[in-house]
Amino acid sequence: xxxxxxxxxxxxxxxxxxxxxxxxxxxxxxxxxxxxxxxxxxxxxxxxxxxxxxxxxxxxxxxxxxxxxxxxxxxxxxxxxxxxxxxxxxxxxxxxxxxxxxxxxxxxxxxxxxxxxxxxxxxxxxxxxxxxxxxxxxxxxxxxxxxxxxxxxxxxxxxxxxxxxxxxxxxxxxxxxxxxxxxxxxxxxxxxxxxxxxxxxxxxxxxxxxxxxxxxxxxxxxxxxxxxxxxxxxxxxxxxxxxxxxxxxxxxxxxxxxxxxxxxxxxxxxxxxxxxxxxxxxxxxxxxxxxxxxxxxxxxxxxxxxxxxxxxxxxxxxxxxxxxxxxxxxxxxxxxxxxxxxxxxxxxxxxxxxxxxxxxxxxxxxxxxxxxxxxxxxxxxxxxxxxxxxxxxxxxxxxxxxxxxxxxxxxxxxxxxxxxx
Amino acid sequence: xxxxxxxxxxxxxxxxxxxxxxxxxxxxxxxxxxxxxxxxxxxxxxxxxxxxxxxxxxxxxxxxxxxxxxxxxxxxxxxxxxxxxxxxxxxxxxxxxxxxxxxxxxxxxxxxxxxxxxxxxxxxxxxxxxxxxxxxxxxxxxxxxxxxxxxxxxxxxxxxxxxxxxxxxxxxxxxxxxxxxxxxxxxxxxxxxxxxxxxxxxxxxxxxxxxxxxxxxxxxxxxxxxxxxxxxxxxxxxxxxxxxxxxxxxxxxxxxxxxxxxxxxxxxxxxxxxxxxxxxxxxxxxxxxxxxxxxxxxxxxxxxxxxxxxxxxxxxxxxxxxxxxxxxxxxxxxxxxxxxxxxxxxxxxxxxxxxxxxxxxxxxxxxxxxxxxxxxxxxxxxxxxxxxxxxxxxxxxxxxxxxxxxxxxxxxxxxxxxxxxxxxxxxxxxxxxxxxxxxxxxxxxxxxxxxxxxxxxxxxxxxxxxxxxxxxxxxxxxxxxxxxxxxxxxxxxxxxxxxxxxxxxxxxxxxxxxxxxxxxxxxxxxxxxxxxxxxxxxxxxxxxxxxxxxxxxxxxxxxxxxxxxxxxxxxx
Numbered sequence: 001x002x003x004x005x006x007x008x009x010x011x012x013x014x015x016x017x018x019x020x021x022x023x024x025x026x027x028x029x030x031x032x033x034x035x036x037x038x039x040x041x042x043x044x045x046x047x048x049x050x051x052x053x054x055x056x057x058x059x060x061x062x063x064x065x066x067x068x069x070x071x072x073x074x075x076x077x078x079x080x081x082x083x084x085x086x087x088x089x090x091x092x093x094x095x096x097x098x099x100x101x102x103x104x105x106x107x108x109x110x111x112x113x114x115x116x117x118x119x120x121x122x123x124x125x126x127x128x129x130x131x132x133x134x135x136x137x138x139x140x141x142x143x144x145x146x147x148x149x150x151x152x153x154x155x156x157x158x159x160x161x162x163x164x165x166x167x168x169x170x171x172x173x174x175x176x177x178x179x180x181x182x183x184x185x186x187x188x189x190x191x192x193x194x195x196x197x198x199x200x201x202x203x204x205x206x207x208x209x210x211x212x213x214x215x216x217x218x219x220x221x222x223x224x225x226x227x228x229x230x231x232x233x234x235x236x237x238x239x240x241x242x243x244x245x246x247x248x249x250x251x252x253x254x255x256x257x258x259x260x261x262x263x264x265x266x267x268x269x270x271x272x273x274x275x276x277x278x279x280x281x282x283x284x285x286x287x288x289x290x291x292x293x294x295x296x297x298x299x300x301x302x303x304x305x306x307x308x309x310x311x312x313x314x315x316x317x318x319x320x321x322x323x324x325x326x327x328x329x330x331x332x333x334x335x336x337x338x339x340x341x342x343x344x345x346x347x348x349x350x351x352x353x354x355x356x357x358x359x360x361x362x363x364x365x366x367x368x369x370x371x372x373x374x375x376x377x378x379x380x381x382x383x384x385x386x387x388x389x390x391x392x393x394x395x396x397x398x399x400x401x402x403x404x405x406x407x408x409x410x411x412x413x414x415x416x417x418x419x420x421x
Numbered sequence: 422x423x424x425x426x427x428x429x430x431x432x433x434x435x436x437x438x439x440x441x442x443x444x445x446x447x448x449x450x451x452x453x454x455x456x457x458x459x460x461x462x463x464x465x466x467x468x469x470x471x472x473x474x475x476x477x478x479x480x481x482x483x484x485x486x487x488x489x490x491x492x493x494x495x496x497x498x499x500x501x502x503x504x505x506x507x508x509x510x511x512x513x514x515x516x517x518x519x520x521x522x523x524x525x526x527x528x529x530x531x532x533x534x535x536x537x538x539x540x541x542x543x544x545x546x547x548x549x550x551x552x553x554x555x556x557x558x559x560x561x562x563x564x565x566x567x568x569x570x571x572x573x574x575x576x577x578x579x580x581x582x583x584x585x586x587x588x589x590x591x592x593x594x595x596x597x598x599x600x601x602x603x604x605x606x607x608x609x610x611x612x613x614x615x616x617x618x619x620x621x622x623x624x625x626x627x628x629x630x631x632x633x634x635x636x637x638x639x640x641x642x643x644x645x646x647x648x649x650x651x652x653x654x655x656x657x658x659x660x661x662x663x664x665x666x667x668x669x670x671x672x673x674x675x676x677x678x679x680x681x682x683x684x685x686x687x688x689x690x691x692x693x694x695x696x697x698x699x700x701x702x703x704x705x706x707x708x709x710x711x712x713x714x715x716x717x718x719x720x721x722x723x724x725x726x727x728x729x730x731x732x733x734x735x736x737x738x739x740x741x742x743x744x745x746x747x748x749x750x751x752x753x754x755x756x757x758x759x760x761x762x763x764x765x766x767x768x769x770x771x772x773x774x775x776x777x778x779x780x781x782x783x784x785x786x787x788x789x790x791x792x793x794x795x796x797x798x799x800x801x802x803x804x805x806x807x808x809x810x811x812x813x814x815x816x817x818x819x820x821x822x823x824x825x826x827x828x829x830x831x832x833x834x835x836x837x838x839x840x841x842x843x844x845x846x847x848x849x850x851x852x853x854x855x856x857x858x859x860x861x862x863x864x865x866x867x868x869x870x871x872x873x874x875x876x877x878x879x880x881x882x883x884x885x886x887x888x889x890x891x892x893x894x895x896x897x898x899x900x901x902x903x904x905x906x907x908x909x910x911x912x913x914x915x916x917x918x919x920x921x922x923x924x925x926x927x928x929x930x931x932x933x934x935x936x937x938x939x940x941x942x943x944x945x946x947x948x949x950x951x952x953x954x955x956x957x958x959x960x961x962x963x964x965x966x967x968x969x970x971x972x973x974x975x976x977x978x979x980x981x982x983x984x985x986x987x988x989x990x991x992x993x
Contacts, residue, residue, distance in 0.1 A: 013911065017911075021945055021946075021949065022945075024949050024952075024953065024960075024961065025945060025948050025949040025952050026952045048910045048911075051910060053910065055911075057911070058909070058910065058911025058912065059911075061911070061912075061962065062911070064511065065961070067511060067512035068511055068512055068515065069964075069965070103482060104481055106449070106450075106478065166478065166481065251789055257789070257790070257793070258786065258787050258789045259785050259786055259788075259789040260786070261785035261786040290781035290782045290783060291781045292781065292783050292785050293783075294753040294783055294785060294930070295750060295751055295752075295753045295929050295930050296750050296901060296902065296906075296929065297751070298743055298750045299749065299750065299901070302749070314805065336805075336827045337805070337827065337829075371622030371787075372622065372623055373787075375622070375787070377621070377622050380622075393786050393787050394785070394786040394787065395786055397910050397911065398907075398910050398911075398913045399913075399935070401910075401911060401913050402913045402914070402938065402942045403938055403942070404942075405913075405914060405942030405945050406590075406938050406939070406940075406941030406942040407941075408945050409590055409594060409941045409942065409944050409945035409948070410941065412945065412948065413590070413593045413594045416594055416595050
């Protein structure tokens with residue numbers, strides 16, 4: 001007697017965890033991921049705090065658990081179109097968007113060599129480009145190319161089709177629809193970075209050398225657009241003096257009212273990226289309201305406090321301007337513990353922007369209750385609907401995984417309640 | 422089929438295993454260009470293999486199909502894949518380990534990608550790799566998992582919010598639970614709280630505790646056996662096969678248990694060490710825990726220890742926390758607790774005032790909504806600051822001087838009472854032990870033994886929660902400050918004692934809401950361990966692995982390493 005399974009919406013660290021944990025407890029699990037790869041936001045991170053370890057380590061382990069467990073099925077480029085039914089018997093319609101590349105692909109890359117079209121690389125937040133047929137990133141799972149049909153010239157070009165030795169490209173591939181029956185649904189739909197352009201006083205859009213924390217992650221990553229060099233977008237100059245503006249658009253009634261719970265630790269971590277790359281002559285300053293390093297993360301904060309090239313200054317950044325002659329960035333803030341208003345000039349400024357739940361602006365199919373900021377309130381949702389990760393509330397990776405494991409338990413209960421009847 | 426019948430069937434199948442080897446050589450990924458494939462095939466031919474096939478892309482659907490066809494049509498049951506590393510394409514070259522044996526010969530990463538293509542030595546290396554693979558598979562047999570009947574029940578140690586939730590969640594998934602609580606009553610700290618921190622959207626208000634409902638649900642659940650005033654005195658055995666001795670009312674009983682959730686919670690940092698902050702010196706300086714108990718006992722009235730009404734109450738955050746002399750870490754909940762208790766103060770009287778002096782206000786995530794609500798409360802004053810001095814003031818109050826405030830100068834103010842926001846110590850740390858005095862890895866005593874090679878210094882752990890009959894010691898190892906937490910960001914339930922999972926504040930400082938969530942995850946891990954063990958499989962990180970060591974006693978040199986390492990004393 002097989003239990004009815006769980007459908008997990010979102011294949012980031014939370015969704016993947018929920019699915020494999022449930023499957024290893026005996027439940028059939030289906031992951032529905034809209035990107036052409038699993039791994040979500042953490043795949044774009046260079047390192048995790050506080051261990052400064054590479055996120056791909058844990059992702060690889062989880063992908064292996066996905067691959068080797070016949071109870072887990074994963075669909076990429078997939079979206080939930082509709083949900084009907086109730087706990088124990090949800091009917092979910094999933095649209096499988098065409099990848100235009102089938103499972104014969106060996107990721108040899110011959111197709112991309114001949115492709116004549118470039119497109120902005122969304123994995124690197126548009127800092128570089130890929131061809132219209134591209135591998136989402138170096139370690140993508142599934143390790144298979146994909147065509148961006150918005151950029152591709154289509155069958156009239158067909159250069160990639162000719163170049164493929166394996167008959168893996170089909171530019172005429174059509175979308176499919178799948179009906180999946182599940183006892184419960186876990187929404188692990190994650191987050192997106194808050195749009196820094198919406199923070200009026202910080203001029204993120206108009207100043208080249210003001211970047212956001214998510215871009216900083218790609219910049220520091222060896223497989224990122226700069227090959228791991230922390231350089232200024234305006235002139236490619238190596239960054240030596242950096243500032244982090246905490247709560248950029250967070251804890252702010254005009255933007256995100258809540259705290260995203262990870263940005264303080266993320267900036268402390270990113271300060272180490274620069275300090276590690278040029279230990280002799282780099283400086284980092286973090287402007288904060290409250291430094292939030294809960295629990296044992298305090299040890300990490302203390303490590304940064306002990307670095308004399310790292311300055312932690314309490315004060316919310318009031319204004320950011322550009323020195324047009326040099327490209328430097330001038331930060332004005334109220335130094336609440338010092339002499340009041342101060343200005344300081346930096347090579348580059350990183351805005352510690354917060355996390356916005358993906359479903360806040362893009363409401364998911366199904367009867368899901370959202371709280372005021374758009375996080376999923378599973379308790380207020382129908383039975384059999386659960387949330388995990390940042391879709392549930394802002395938290396770090398460890399707490400996301402912990403919550404996802406709890407969601408796997410809830411799914412097991414939903415499935416068993418049915419089979420006990 | 423019953424488990425016994427299954428075992429018999431498996432045994433029969435094993436007896437019938439007559440090896441038929443198939444060799445499949447991939448020529449893709451530059452292997453075919455760099456090596457003489459015919460020479461490789463010849464090695465198989467010398468071994469008189471009937472099924473030797475090459476494919477330019479063995480991991481493709483077509484390639485994988487030729488192996489499947491040979492299995493189905495030719496009776497191949499021993500598959501040698503001479504292609505890429507055993508670490509890749511694990512899903513493609515995966516065959517039922519109960520029926521087939523598989524050997525991966527790495528011609529790609531370890532040969533052609535790392536050595537001169539076409540070179541004589543490269544060819545020799547490839548041929549040797551292949552001979553090794555063929556020699557290995559000749560000795561291999563399909564897996565014969567050891568499946569023992571196991572106990573499908575969960576032991577939960579601790580009856581606070583994490584323990585109660587673990588018990589309910591496990592029972593809700595259909596498992597029997599034994600819940601052991603050392604106190605006479607269930608509920609833990611939550612039962613002693615006047616009100617609880619915000620636990621549901623919009624997270625801007627405190628509310629009554631729901632612990633009573635949880636206790637009733639546990640007590641009314643047929644699957645949960647509650648043992649209060651009880652303690653675990655001995656834990657023996659392995660996952661699925663624990664024998665746990667529980668003492669209660671002077672008697673002892675031994676129960677069969679499948680897996681264990683340790684939810685033994687926290688206790689407050691000993692404020693006796695905080696005399697410099699006035700504790701024990703001035704009578705109206707109390708801890709946050711004492712404040713909570715006083716407010717609960719006085720039904721919301723704010724009374725000082727001397728019995729008089731307190732109208733102006735100061736809260737000092739990080740009292741002994743974020744302080745290398747006391748608790749180096751942050752306890753994560755004290756800022757929220759003081760905001761909550763400040764609300765008690767302003768709710769008690771329209772004129773009452775609360776002053777919170779903090780280092781950093783830590784109300785992460787949606788808890789920020791509650792901080793915002795406190796900022797809108799006219800009776801609550803908040804300032805960053807550091808204590809310069811505390812003196813006893815008029816009427817038994819306290820006079821506090823603080824510096825590094827946002828006002829830019831030292832400030833002195835008087836309060837009727839001072840509440841020290843003290844932190845949490847995990848109950849992994851035995852009573853009477855401070856966290857600055859812990860032995861590494863295991864909490865215990867140093868023991869020096871003289872040996873011919875010199876003095877060996879080791880830690881002998883103190884038994885107090887699990888009392889494991891294990892070689893490595895009676896309790897869980899810890900990482901820092903006594904917390905038996907996971908070392909892994911991605912795997913927070915990773916345990917160093919398979920079958921035993923920590924949940925709630927014993928593992929890391931957290932709120933009751935977070936503890937309840939943590940308890941669900943720990944319950945899943947405990948259940949997963951039962952399910953996998955019942956199939957003869959290992960848990961993560963070797964999930965699904967059905968192998969176990971067999972000792973070849975004729976080759977044993979009696980180095981005794983295995984008897985020292987085996988936690989279960991299997992080879993004693």
